[in-house]
Amino acid sequence: xxxxxGALLVVAFVSFGAAVGVVVLVALALxxxxxxxxGTAVADAGAASGGSRLGMSSTAGTLVAGLCLLGAVxxxxxxxxIIIN
Amino acid sequence: xxxxxIVIAVxxxxxxxxxxxxxxxxxxxxxxxxxxGALRPKVAVTIAxxxxxxxxxxxxxxxxTISSGLVDDTQVTPAVIFGGLIGAILWNMLTWLFxxxxxSSHALFGGLIGATWVAAGADAIKFGAVVTKxxxxxVISPILAGLIAxxxxxxxxxITARGEDGTVKKGFKYGQIVSASMVALAHGTNDAQKTxxxxxLTLITAGALPTGSGPPFWVVLSAxxxxxxxxxxxxxxxxxxxxxxxxxxxxxxxxxAETASAAVILASSHGGFAxxxxxxxxxxxxxxxxxxxxxxxxxxxxxxxxxxxLLTLPAAAIVGALAAWAASSxxxxxxxxxxxxxxxxxxxxxxxxxxxxxxxxxxxxxxPSAPLPVNA
Numbered sequence: 001x002x003x004x005x006g007a008l009l010v011v012a013f014v015s016f017g018a019a020v021g022v023v024v025l026v027a028l029a030l031x032x033x034x035x036x037x038x039g040t041a042v043a044d045a046g047a048a049s050g051g052s053r054l055g056m057s058s059t060a061g062t063l064v065a066g067l068c069l070l071g072a073v074x075x076x077x078x079x080x081x082i083i084i085n
Numbered sequence: 086x087x088x089x090x091i092v093i094a095v096x097x098x099x100x101x102x103x104x105x106x107x108x109x110x111x112x113x114x115x116x117x118x119x120x121x122g123a124l125r126p127k128v129a130v131t132i133a134x135x136x137x138x139x140x141x142x143x144x145x146x147x148x149x150t151i152s153s154g155l156v157d158d159t160q161v162t163p164a165v166i167f168g169g170l171i172g173a174i175l176w177n178m179l180t181w182l183f184x185x186x187x188x189s190s191h192a193l194f195g196g197l198i199g200a201t202w203v204a205a206g207a208d209a210i211k212f213g214a215v216v217t218k219x220x221x222x223x224v225i226s227p228i229l230a231g232l233i234a235x236x237x238x239x240x241x242x243x244i245t246a247r248g249e250d251g252t253v254k255k256g257f258k259y260g261q262i263v264s265a266s267m268v269a270l271a272h273g274t275n276d277a278q279k280t281x282x283x284x285x286l287t288l289i290t291a292g293a294l295p296t297g298s299g300p301p302f303w304v305v306l307s308a309x310x311x312x313x314x315x316x317x318x319x320x321x322x323x324x325x326x327x328x329x330x331x332x333x334x335x336x337x338x339x340x341x342a343e344t345a346s347a348a349v350i351l352a353s354s355h356g357g358f359a360x361x362x363x364x365x366x367x368x369x370x371x372x373x374x375x376x377x378x379x380x381x382x383x384x385x386x387x388x389x390x391x392x393x394x395l396l397t398l399p400a401a402a403i404v405g406a407l408a409a410w411a412a413s414s415x416x417x418x419x420x421x422x423x424x425x426x427x428x429x430x431x432x433x434x435x436x437x438x439x440x441x442x443x444x445x446x447x448x449x450x451x452x453p454s455a456p457l458p459v460n461a
Binding site: 003004007008010011012014015016018019020022023024026027028029030031033034037038076079080082083084 | 140143217221225229230232233234236237238240241244245247248249251252253256257260263264267270271274337340341344345347348349351352353354355356357358
């Protein structure tokens, strides 16, 4: 009876990184889209760590949303590639 | 005994198991999407059914051992497989009746273990593998998925706290559809393979296929269709449990739960750990519930599920052992087992009709606690 604890730890870290990464990226993208929707919305990107409030223009919000969604799609795409292969 | 009878019985029983696997596990991918209203119930099970069918065709690499090394494969005969499948099907039906999500894979392994024990004795059971491949993952996977979903849920609410409410809700709703689809696709790829492997191995054992053969197209198609049809039928009782009885799930939680499930399932598959999709999905939903508000999680439901998980292996093993013992006696025994199993399944189905759960009332459950606004 042997368990590859090292490999299990890798699975745990990769799962954590991928899942939390995708959720954070999508959440940030939605914040960006909110800025776009409102015109001049405010993002509180540093709220978790008590950081300052950041203003975001509509253009910046769109850019942030695009980049974050691209990152999330890349991670999801890699997941699909794993399923197929 | 007449080998063709047992071979036909195994093929048909394997497809029935595949069907029950589908409707038993629909909830894994779609429970939260249905609960949050991201997808209408019928649309959700249709998407899940189609993706399960697609998943069945994505990979045709048959598992080398259908028992995953839990028993001595040289002792696995068609009668043993038949007994194992009967044990798994009956356990799937019983847990469905009570709306409890339990692992179809573990039910199958339990059935095979019991059947092998009767056919070849306790020495043919690899108890060390049972601990490392079933018991430990059953403890680790829901905790891991739960912790990830909890962290992801917390961050999702935290980051979007100042976002525009409509945009955030809509965004997570679309995200949830994508992440749920990923889980459905992964489920089709993994679980349909089990049935393909069982049928292929049986055909090889019977001499209908040469040793080392892959699954013929009709096997891939029939296994894919069986799991897809089962998924489309929708195990509404289990969907209701996971979607409504655990916690009042909102779209950010649903998205976090499904994303955590997909990540854990894919990472573990890639790393060579065969975790139960059901246990991962269940852990994720509890974690997502706890990530928003700890008090809103119904931990009593978790206790019921844990009990079902604990009983899955021994219960399926006992039924599998009895079925294999009877089937080993010959064609008459196989037919008797099949008739008794059909009668029990019909009885369970009729019992479910007393309190039916359908697409129309799947979300009609008393809310455990007052729902919070999305940005709470």
